[in-house]
Each structure stands twice: as structure tokens, then as C-alpha cells.
């Protein structure tokens with residue numbers, strides 16, 4: 291019988307636990323032999339004491355061992371690539387990166403999550419496409435990556451069940467923001483779902499878990515080390531989440547923006563991140579290309595229409611209708627106007643994400659249903675010049691009352707000044 295109380299106490303007192311002990315604890319928790327209250331106490335001890343690199347790896351391996359794993363390379367016959375973000379506002383990057391990489395001939399397979407709180411989830415965005423099926427079996431997932439070159443699905447229940455339980459527990463016990471716990475949570479899912487090469491987008495800033503570059507670097511280093519130990523090729527990009535990514539925040543609006551970006555008509559920051567992440571994946575793949583050639587191929591796929599064609603092939607393969615005019619549209623669209631001349635100094639990511647959440651684009655609890663049509667389009671972003679009365683944002687709402695409230699909230703998310711702020715690129719750092 292596992293002595294969970296003893297392990298909690300030793301971690302509380304700053305001791306390093308053995309790999310076998312961590313494995314036993316995680317597996318006993320998944321079996322139901324360790325109750326939530328003990329696991330919550332353990333997570334809090336880890337939150338304050340941290341885990342050594344060896345403990346972090348042991349925890350990750352234990353989480354992988356809690357469920358089944360997928361051998362994508364074996365099934366597809368080639369290395370498969372994946373991309374993951376630590377979560378942000380307006381982050382639809384995977385939806386554009388997948389088709390670009392697939393159009394360049396590299397298989398892309400991703401298991402994704404739902405959004406909670408002010409951050410949106412890739413699955414919620416995909417479900418705004420009529421008919422789109424996110425619940426493929428592991429076998430269907432593998433077959434689609436092999437035959438279509440691209441699949442993005444919800445995580446199957448039997449893959450890393452320890453993370454499902456632990457993440458839910460951490461979410462309500464103030465123990466999410468620990469580098470080892472985040473790194474093991476993300477990397478266990480990446481390792482179990484089978485991709486060989488992974489680009490990890492570590493968000494930094496107001497709308498991210500990691501508020502400072504130093505914290506983001508620590509998380510990136512921890513995930514790179516886990517990738518190395520698990521024999522995966524990993525690149526981390528540290529990217530700006532002090533403002534929403536792109537213009538659109540809200541599910542169907544983000545699908546529209548993805549399509550525009552795949553036509554070469556996307557917002558500058560979003561297009562840059564999509565091309566940078568795609569190029570990294572092409573370099574990590576078996577194409578044998580360098581960064582310059584990878585970037586050229588990614589850009590060409592957008593210019594010649596092959597990326598958009600790959601998007602449409604993928605959406606159809608998962609039962610969806612890829613057309614724009616079938617996406618749900620909100621009945622009320624209201625503009626927000628600039629109160630003064632000047633430049634946008636800041637545009638708070640959390641504030642915009644929360645406004646979209648209140649409109650119904652996200653969930654406050656896991657049980658909430660989502661309104662896929664609603665959201666916010668931030669027409670002006672940090673550094674943009676504005677004239678008094680000019681439209682800076684658009685609210686897409688279910689009714690006039692919700693639109694009025696969101697318009698106030700979004701206006702409050704903006705700060706203006708007469709001088710332009712320092713420009714800050716979307717990709718702040720790349721660590722390999």
C-alpha cells in the first residue's frame with residue numbers, strides 16, 4: 291500500500307523523491323487509491339519546493355505510463371510533427387500551421403485541448419465548423435495523418451489519464467503555475483501522442499501563465515530537457531502574449547482569420563508566428579531543409595494556394611464544411627471607437643479574453659456551453675495610430691446588452707498615448 295502521506299511530507303520538507311516513488315504515487319492516484327486531497331497537497335508541496343530535473347522526468351514518464359501511447363512514426367512510416375502552445379488569447383496558430391506543413395509534404399498530427407477561462411481552446415474553434423468531428427478514435431487519427439497528412443483531434447480518454455485528473459485538480463487548487471508541473475503535463479501528452487518533432491510555443495505576458503521572459507525560459511528549458519530524454523526533437527519559441535494574437539478572439543471569428551491567413555491576408559503578428567512555427571517544423575522534419583529553405587517553402591504554400599487546399603482537404607476529412615459562409619455569425623456587430631488621437635500603447639490580452647468569455651465565446655466552468663459565433667475583433671493593436679472616433683474593435687454579440695457591456699470592457703483594455711510605444715516582435719526568442 292502506498293504511503294502517500296509520507297511522500298507528501300518528504301516533498302514538503304524539500305527532499306528529492308525517487309523515480310519509483312513518483313511512479314507509484316501517480317499510478318495509485320489514477321487507480322483511485324490516492325484521494326484528490328492527498329494529491330492536491332502533493333501538488334502544493336511541489337509548487338513551493340519544486341522538482342529536480344530527474345524528478346520532473348520521472349513524473350512525466352509516470353504520467354505517460356498511466357495510459358496508452360501511440361506510435362505515429364511506426365503507423366505513418368515517417369516522422370510526424372506536432373505543435374503545442376501553453377495557451378493564450380486569439381491563439382489559432384495550430385489551425386494554420388497544420389495545413390502549411392501538410393502542404394509542404396510533412397505529416398502533422400495533434401491532440402488538442404479545450405479552453406478554460408480567458409484562453410481559447412483549439413477544439414472549441416474547430417467545433418464552430420459545421421459537421422467537424424473532433425472525437426476520432428486513436429486508430430482513425432493515425433489513419434488520417436497517414437492518408438490525409440493532417441489531423442487535429444481531442445485527446446482520447448485513455449491517453450495520459452493522469453494529466454486529465456491532475457490538470458483538473460491543479461486548476462482548482464492554485465497549483466497550475468509551476469514549471470515542472472506544466473512541463474510534465476504538456477510533454478507527457480506530446481510524448482504519448484507520438485510525434486517525433488515538436489514546436490512548443492511558450493506564451494509570455496499578461497495573457498499567459500508565464501508572465502516574464504525568465505519564467506518562460508525556465509519552462510522552455512524544462513520541456514527541451516524532457517524532449518531530449520524522450521528522444522524527441524523540440525524547438526521552443528517564446529512569443530508575446532501581452533496582447534491578443536492576431537485580430538480575432540472567438541471561435542468562428544478565429545476560423546475566418548485562419549482562412550484569411552492561409553490566403554496570405556492575415557494580420558502581421560499572427561502570419562509571422564505561423565510562418566516561423568511552420569518553418570521550424572519543416573527543419574525538424576525529414577525534408578532535410580535549412581531554415582531559409584523551410585521559410586521559403588512555407589511562404590510559397592500560402593502564395594500558391596496549396597496551404598488553403600490542404601486546410602479544406604483536412605476539414606472535409608474530419609466531416610466539416612470548409613466554406614466561410616457556413617460558419618455561425620453573431621446577430622449583433624458593434625464597433626468600438628477610439629476616444630482620442632494617438633497610438634495604441636497597450637491592449638490587455640486578459641481583458642479582451644475575458645470580454646470574449648463574457649460574450650459566451652468561452653467557458654467559466656467545464657460544463658458551460660459555448661456560443662461559437664460571438665467574440666471580439668481587435669482592429670487596432672499595439673503601435674497602431676488611431677484617430678478619435680475611428681473604429682478600433684468590433685464586438686460580435688448575441689444581443690445589444692451583451693454588445694454594450696463588451697464594448698465598455700474592450701475599450702478599457704486599450705491604453706493610448708500621443709507617442710508610439712516600442713515595437714515588440716511576436717517571436718521574442720527561439721530556444722532549441
Ligand code: URA
Nearest residue numbers: 376377471472475476
Ligand atoms: N497546458 C497544459 O497542457 N498543461 C499545463 O499544466 C498548463 C498548460
